[in-house]
């Protein structure tokens with residue numbers, strides 16, 4: 001049986017499938033990945049900018065990077081990979097999506113059961129009073145943007161060296177322990193603690209990976225699809241529907 005057919009049948013028969021995504025799921029929407037060739041901005045690497053030290057040293061520089069990303073993402077549309085994952089949420093009612101991405105494209109594609117492990121770059125947080133609000137202003141009129149209290153705001157994302165909010169991380173660990181299938185899509189699996197989720201899941205779950213390249217978790221996978229997510233996921237979804245005898249709406 002071909003690996004897409006195998007993956008589709010495993011997902012169709014799953015009771016608690018979890019989907020873990022990384023920057024690769026948004027690559028075909030034109031959003032630069034972190035470690036790909038386009039992962040550079042000016043002369044910086046993300047790990048140099050996505051840190052509290054970088055922000056408090058030069059908030060305007062870090063905000064220029066986020067404003068640049070927000071402008072790219074504001075023009076990006078969910079691709080067939082995002083769409084297939086949102087359809088899967090409707091077909092598999094116990095499924096859950098855990099994403100490392102901060103671009104909001106899964107929600108834009110229709111997913112609602114989402115754990116945003118690393119936050120969301122459309123949400124701002126006041127560095128003084130912690131107030132949070134969504135701003136879709138692109139480009140930002142004022143850099144750095146300010147809270148009503150007059151203090152500057154930061155992107156409400158988890159930077160390197162910051163801990164993921166406890167309740168979010170607990171839910172992610174719990175889902176990884178409970179799932180019987182984990183579909184790992186478009187992540188280089190180097191960032192912790194997200195990269196530990198497939199290692200936790202493999203104790204009870206069957207792991208499927210969709211990534212043109214191999215990763216540190218590839219050895220855990222029962223099925224590895226060396227494909228782009230935008231091609232693999234719609235094909236897998238077709239197998240799931242066929243296997244569950246779900247007909248297209250009349």
Ligand code: BV8
Nearest residue numbers: 022023024033034035100160161186187188191192228229
């Ligand atoms: C923490 C938000 C406690 C900001 C991000 C243990 C060991 C080693 C290091 C650590 C460790 N514990 C903690 C660390 C340090 C650090 C870390 O993991 N560093 C790495 C670099 C080694 N982790 C942390 O700091 C975390 N905090 O653990 O707190 C603590 C604190 C201090 C000290 C110790 C412990 C917080 C990490 C969160 C960082 N924030 N994002 C923002 O986005 O602006 S992470 C950032 O990387 C993004 O969220 C991104 O999603 C994520 C992971 O990258 P990927 O998504 O995998 O993207 P990448 O470009 O790497 O790969 C893309 C993949 O897609 C590739 O494989 C490619 O082949 C594939 N692909 C490409 N095209 C396609 C495709 N796949 C399918 N289809 C395609 N078309």
